Amino acid sequence: xxxxxxxxxxxxxxxxxxxxxxxxxWYRYWKEGNFFEAGSRKDAETYTIVIPPPxxxxxxxxxxxxxxxxxxxxxxxxxxxxYDALWLPGTDHAGIATQTKVEQKLREQGQTRYDLGxxxxxxxxxxxxxxxxxxxxxxxxxxxFSLDYSRERFTLDEGLSKAVREVFxxxxxxxxxxxxxxxxxxxxxxxxALSDIEVEYKEVNGHLYHLQxxxxxxxxxxTVATTRPExxxxxxxxxxxxxxxxxxxxxxxxxxxxxxxxxxxxIADEYVDKEFGSGxxxxxxxxxxxxxEVGLRHNLPQxxxxxxxxxxxxxxxxxxxxxRSECRKQIVQDxxxxxxxxxxxxxxxxxxxxxxxxxxxxxxxxxxxxxxxxPLAEKAIEAQKSGAGVNFVPDRFEKIYLHWIENVRDWxxxxxxxxxxxxxxxxxxxxxxxxxxxxxxxxxEWRQDEDVLDTWFSSGLWPFSTLxxxxxxxxxxxxxxxxxxxxxxxxxIYFWVARMIFTALEFTGQIPFKDVLIHGLVRDSEGRKMSKxxxxxxxxxxxxxxxxxxxxxxxxSTSSTPGQDLRFRWEKVEQARNFANKIWNASRxxxxxxxxxxxxxIDITGNLSTADRWILHRFNxxxxxxxxxxxxxxxxxxxxxLYNFIWDDLCDWYIEFAKLTLYGEDAxxxxxxxxxxxxxxxxxxxxxxxxxxxxxxxxxxxxxxSGETITLAEWPKYDTALEAPDAVEEMNLLIDVIRAVRNVRxxxxxxxxxxxxxxxxxxxxxxxxxxxxxxxxxxxxxxTSDFSVAVDAEAPDxxxxxxxxGAELYFPxxxxxxxxQEIARLQKEFDNLTKExxxxxxxxxxxxxxxxxxxxxxxxxxxxxxxxxxxxAKVLARIEELKG
Numbered sequence: 067x068x069x070x071x072x073x074x075x076x077x078x079x080x081x082x083x084x085x086x087x088x089x090x091x092w093y094r095y096w097k098e099g100n101f102f103e104a105g106s107r108k109d110a111e112t113y114t115i116v117i118p119p120p121x122x123x124x125x126x127x128x129x130x131x132x133x134x135x136x137x138x139x140x141x142x143x144x145x146x147x148x149y150d151a152l153w154l155p156g157t158d159h160a161g162i163a164t165q166t167k168v169e170q171k172l173r174e175q176g177q178t179r180y181d182l183g184x185x186x187x188x189x190x191x192x193x194x195x196x197x198x199x200x201x202x203x204x205x206x207x208x209x210x211f212s213l214d215y216s217r218e219r220f221t222l223d224e225g226l227s228k229a230v231r232e233v234f235x236x237x238x239x240x241x242x243x244x245x246x247x248x249x250x251x252x253x254x255x256x257x258x259a260l261s262d263i264e265v266e267y268k269e270v271n272g273h274l275y276h277l278q279x280x281x282x283x284x285x286x287x288x289t290v291a292t293t294r295p296e297x298x299x300x301x302x303x304x305x306x307x308x309x310x311x312x313x314x315x316x317x318x319x320x321x322x323x324x325x326x327x328x329x330x331x332x333i334a335d336e337y338v339d340k341e342f343g344s345g346x347x348x349x350x351x352x353x354x355x356x357x358x359e360v361g362l363r364h365n366l367p368q369x370x371x372x373x374x375x376x377x378x379x380x381x382x383x384x385x386x387x388x389x390r391s392e393c394r395k396q397i398v399q400d401x402x403x404x405x406x407x408x409x410x411x412x413x414x415x416x417x418x419x420x421x422x423x424x425x426x427x428x429x430x431x432x433x434x435x436x437x438x439x440x441p442l443a444e445k446a447i448e449a450q451k452s453g454a455g456v457n458f459v460p461d462r463f464e465k466i467y468l469h470w471i472e473n474v475r476d477w478x479x480x481x482x483x484x485x486x487x488x489x490x491x492x493x494x495x496x497x498x499x500x501x502x503x504x505x506x507x508x509x510x511e512w513r514q515d516e517d518v519l520d521t522w523f524s525s526g527l528w529p530f531s532t533l534x535x536x537x538x539x540x541x542x543x544x545x546x547x548x549x550x551x552x553x554x555x556x557x558x559i560y561f562w563v564a565r566m567i568f569t570a571l572e573f574t575g576q577i578p579f580k581d582v583l584i585h586g587l588v589r590d591s592e593g594r595k596m597s598k599x600x601x602x603x604x605x606x607x608x609x610x611x612x613x614x615x616x617x618x619x620x621x622x623s624t625s626s627t628p629g630q631d632l633r634f635r636w637e638k639v640e641q642a643r644n645f646a647n648k649i650w651n652a653s654r655x656x657x658x659x660x661x662x663x664x665x666x667x668i669d670i671t672g673n674l675s676t677a678d679r680w681i682l683h684r685f686n687x688x689x690x691x692x693x694x695x696x697x698x699x700x701x702x703x704x705x706x707x708l709y710n711f712i713w714d715d716l717c718d719w720y721i722e723f724a725k726l727t728l729y730g731e732d733a734x735x736x737x738x739x740x741x742x743x744x745x746x747x748x749x750x751x752x753x754x755x756x757x758x759x760x761x762x763x764x765x766x767x768x769x770x771x772s773g774e775t776i777t778l779a780e781w782p783k784y785d786t787a788l789e790a791p792d793a794v795e796e797m798n799l800l801i802d803v804i805r806a807v808r809n810v811r812x813x814x815x816x817x818x819x820x821x822x823x824x825x826x827x828x829x830x831x832x833x834x835x836x837x838x839x840x841x842x843x844x845x846x847x848x849x850t851s852d853f854s855v856a857v858d859a860e861a862p863d864x865x866x867x868x869x870x871x872g873a874e875l876y877f878p879x880x881x882x883x884x885x886x887q888e889i890a891r892l893q894k895e896f897d898n899l900t901k902e903x904x905x906x907x908x909x910x911x912x913x914x915x916x917x918x919x920x921x922x923x924x925x926x927x928x929x930x931x932x933x934x935x936x937x938x939a940k941v942l943a944r945i946e947e948l949k950g
Contacts (some may be wrong), residue, residue: 079657079768083650085614088764093207101211101777104152104546113149114549115141116532117213118562119161119221119525122198126205128588128596128634129555131606132626135619136396136585136701137553138211142698142756144192145212146781152546153212154532156219158200161486161521162256162264168194168485184484195220208607210615210759212777217542219532221524222487225585228533230487230524231504233573238502241477242438245491245500247368249351249358250478252430254376254390255423258482259434259522263561265427267416268537274413275398278406279304279348281331281922282320288313289408293415294353295401296393298323299382300369301330303349306359308334310345318407324406325397326383333364352431368430374482435517442568443471449571456567457581459699460629461561470560471568479520485519492508515635526565529578536573547574551581556629559584584698585630588622593633604634616758617643623757624705645709646761649754652717653765656743659728665770668741670788675735676800676840677723678742679793684715685746686789689782692753708754716750718800726846744770749782796836800843804868807848810866810877813891821851825876827859829936835873861947867892869940871933885948892945899938 145151179187237243249258278287304315320329349359352370365642371382378385385393401407418427449455456465492512501507534540571577590602597725609618621642625632695704727739755762766776828834866877
């Protein structure tokens with residue numbers, strides 16, 4: 067492509083736009099030209115987004131398409147605005163998710179990871195990663211994302227691994243990482259601890275079992291209830307509330323645990339809700355997180371009754387070897403035979419399931435590595451409440467974030483997997499000493515911890531580890547950190563956003579991003595969550611194949627409102643494709659009338675027509691508003707403005723008005739209109755480019771332009787020299803007149819091809835001047851046989867009429883209209899105007915509205931009131947004339 071395209075060219079511009087060929091051509095051109103690489107604008111202000119790294123577990127879905135498209139819009143706009151804009155790509159190793167996929171593949175081949183061993187298994191996982199990372203690259207390119215591939219990162223890169231080790235060691239040395247025995251979420255199928263985000267809670271129809279535990283002295287019993295009777299084998303107490311008078315005399319006594327026969331104490335603890343059930347609760351410290359805390363307070367034994375696979379162990383006595391679900395059936399039968407199971411109730415409750423394996427999650431007492439969250443959360447809370455924290459968009463999500471970090475629990479970070487960051491801890495096989503360091507200790511007999519770290523541990527460092535940290539002198543870290551905005555869904559505020567914030571504050575002393583833009587889920591057309599089970603998922607590549615990347619990007623981005631879910635509708639993608647075709651067809655038509663126009667000859671100053679000045683004014687306003695709306699993340703409103711300007715103002719009105727000049731005899735006027743048309747088309751492509759990068763580049767390259775690519779073209783700035791409120795007033799009146807004539811024609815079925823007589827009665831000398839000076843437009847677009855304009859014009863007999871702001875229109879249509887029908891039509895118009903008057907009256911009569919609304923808004927409403935009232939009066943007068 068040339069540095070400067072001096073003239074327009076329609077020779078190579080196809081009649082119809084072919085998305086596929088344009089998308090492949092331009093993405094290859096952009097990548098080969100390194101147009102997405104940051105760092106070359108040394109003196110420019112920076113703008114940074116690090117991509118939320120997709121997991122290397124499969125294809126990107128439509129939710130990724132929304133998330134990434136919003137980021138691309140912002141980055142492309144900022145790049146065109148002159149920023150040194152970095153959009154850093156990368157992928158996440160996704161520990162358990164990826165390992166589960168590879169193990170599943172091995173099972174299909176009749177193998178397990180243990181058959182291969184750790185080293186060979188990891189080779190298989192790396193092969194998987196390479197395959198799916200390449201798939202993700204292909205999808206990024208097909209969606210047109212302007213990523214700086216020269217800085218791409220992966221969470222298991224050596225640089226990021228170094229950052230992970232550094233953070234682990236520093237937190238350990240500060241006493242904020244510890245190894246301990248606590249209750250964690252356990253996946254018996256994958257045999258690993260899980261993070262909270264890897265647990266899905268599903269409503270399950272279960273049972274509530276009411277059991278009687280007899281007092282050891284034989285003087286009665288206490289009733290307890292449980293949904294999991296198999297865990298009673300690990301009971302080490304029954305708790306009651308200290309102020310529950312029913313049990314005050316029993317505190318300190320012992321019960322006999324049925325079946326097991328072990329004596330367990332009755333303890334008092336405020337954890338118990340004395341109003342719920344019997345007011346007595348069985349305590350199983352090794353199998354319930356709340357019971358674990360009660361057990362610590364009362365120094366109770368911790369008895370684990372099942373192993374890592376969910377099979378009952380030696381402490382389960384005669385049930386040893388049974389699966390936990392089989393044990394439940396057997397123990398219920400045995401309790402019934404003993405006469406201590408007094409009642410079974412149906413009970414619907416939330417049960418945790420592993421997101422990866424689908425297994426029911428077991429609260430399990432296990433030795434794991436933990437992060438002490440309290441001190442880290444304090445810094446994040448303090449930053450947020452002092453105003454130095456991140457800005458959530460919409461701001462209601464700040465409360466959700468604060469609620470979580472104010473109630474945060476210690477974080478279990480170890481995973482019993484092979485794929486991931488190996489925990490940098492070594493154990494001495496003779497002395498039992500633990501060594502934690504960024505490198506292995508010297509000497510013999512040191513064995514590294516077999517576990518790996520939770521995926522969220524490394525992804526929590528993503529905003530700064532990707533930019534070179536812990537090397538604080540790294541050029542990218544110094545220049546591009548902290549980042550500007552994080553775009554993500556509301557479902558991972560707790561698990562990822564919060565962790566990035568507190569780790570960034572701890573290790574960089576700064577928040578990791580200024581803004582957090584929260585978007586909703588992409589749901590199907592009926593509002594349902596997309597899932598494999600429903601079969602209602604949408605593949606972005608399928609959408610692109612059918613309608614093109616620009617249509618998908620435009621639909622999904624301009625249908626979104628911050629924080630709200632959106633519904634995917636194929637018909638809306640089709641509408642976006644039609645919009646792209648409208649832009650193409652209008653541009654192609656315009657270009658046929660710009661042959662020979664050179665870039666350096668474009669001149670939008672001097673003697674311009676009303677339509678020329680109007681479109682420049684409207685473009686100027688639109689550019690200003692779109693810039694503001696993109697910065698405010700209001701993409702839905704941005705889309706509406708772009709659509710209205712391009713479809714209505716530019717295509718339906720300006721290009722039609724311009725034809726009169728372009729096909730006319732006035733060479734000077736034609737040259738000016740060509741300049742305006744070339745200027746507005748060029749700048750309009752720039753505005754649409756962040757949303758529709760491919761078609762805008764294709765059109766722009768055919769226009770007279772300067773530069774190699776629209777990607778680096780200057781973003782339109784608001785220019786006071788283009789303000790033309792008088793031209794807007796003129797065009798508004800002309801458009802109102804033309805619309806009114808077309809509406810009247812439609813009502814009486816007079817086609818546009820048939821000429822009609824038109825009499826215009828302006829409401830002022832100014833309106834008279836506007837209509838008189840633009841008579842050629844009125845005659846052309848109203849297709850008049852006779853046309854007259856006079857301030858003192860009178861309505862002929864048997865004429866139809868229309869009222870617009872600033873003028874009355876009369877159509878002598880003798881023989882074509884029925885007086886009764888015309889009166890009925892005018893009465894309907896009168897009723898509609900009355901409703902508008904009453905609506906504005908009500909608004910202005912609302913003290914709350916008047917007190918809060920800006921003065922400009924109130925003035926606008928008053929102007930509407932006057933306009934509607936004047937129109938209504940004229941319609942009423944016309945009705946009276948016809949009746950008379």
